[in-house]
């Protein structure tokens with residue numbers, strides 16, 4: 082709704098408005114001319130703040146823009162109006178104010194609901210990531226403990242049976258079985274290792290990162306420099322809450338996996354520093370790089386979730402993640418998270 086109102090003879094007096102205004106605020110033809118602006122439409126616009134500001138426009142000849150007025154109008158209910166006003170003309174004693182009113186209620190409502198959906202999506206994603214981590218952990222232990230132990234017991238039993246068998250052919254078949262069982266146990270162990278970084282639970286976060294980097298170098302045959310703060314691992318580990326450790330580990334794991342899978346890099350570096358009351362991580366490669374804007378603009382949404390999950394994980398720790406990449410110029414992933422009780426460096 083675009084409405085033009087004008088006040089003549091002082092700020093309060095209404096001169097004319099467009100039909101949309103009269104219709105919306107149900108202003109009858111009798112009260113149109115010469116009435117005070119605040120009186121028309123059953124005093125719907127008798128809003129003290131607006132009177133004051135319009136008074137200033139009239140007396141000082143200035144203007145205001147984008148004044149938000151939230152008001153319960155008798156005919157149309159609670160609305161949010163965007164008002165712009167300026168002194169249009171000064172003609173003798175007549176001071177004219179040009180007032181435009183735009184009803185932005187629907188826009189405001191849509192904005193609010195889109196923000197709310199975004200917030201809900203965030204909460205959902207963060208719960209999903211946490212649940213995924215917990216489930217990985219549970220499945221990994223079950224594979225290792227339940228199935229692994231069960232298979233180990235089965236192996237012993239089959240050996241015992243083989244010992245008792247007289248028939249040589251049967252004995253041979255039975256003796257081969259533990260070999261297959263061993264292979265299954267190894268496979269299960271690998272799946273279990275993939276599901277959780279066990280070394281982190283046993284040796285701590287920084288040991289796990291060192292292991293991650295050495296595995297990365299071994300698998301992808303790439304040079305990778307790891308720089309970590311110059312403090313004993315145990316001290317560093319203690320500075321990071323356990324729930325942050327697994328999140329940071331997963332983000333670095335994904336950043337390195339991406340380099341291995343997509344970058345064709347020859348030089349990689351992973352630097353972890355303590356900075357400004359938190360921890361900062363930079364993962365850099367000299368590989369082929371990619372166009373982030375193009376990836377983000379893909380419609381429908383890109384089918385990959387690695388980068389998105391990285392961002393969400395860091396957001397869960399109230400940190401920031403940024404990616405810089407350029408085709409042919411490599412990629413830099415840098416992120417930081419705050420650590421409670423960590424004092425900024427002097």
Ligand SMILES: Nc1ncnc2c1ncn2[C@@H]1O[C@H](COP(=O)(O)OP(=O)(O)O)[C@@H](O)[C@H]1O
Pocket residue numbers: 339340342343344366368369370371376385386387388389412
């Ligand atoms: N370090 C990198 N070097 C080159 N390309 C990368 C790098 N990291 C990510 N990409 C590009 O971004 C895309 C999205 O990454 P990601 O969301 O992790 O999904 P995925 O690894 O499953 O493809 C990749 O498919 C790849 O094209």
Ligand SMILES: [Mg+2]
Pocket residue numbers: 335338339387388
């Ligand atoms: Mg990936």
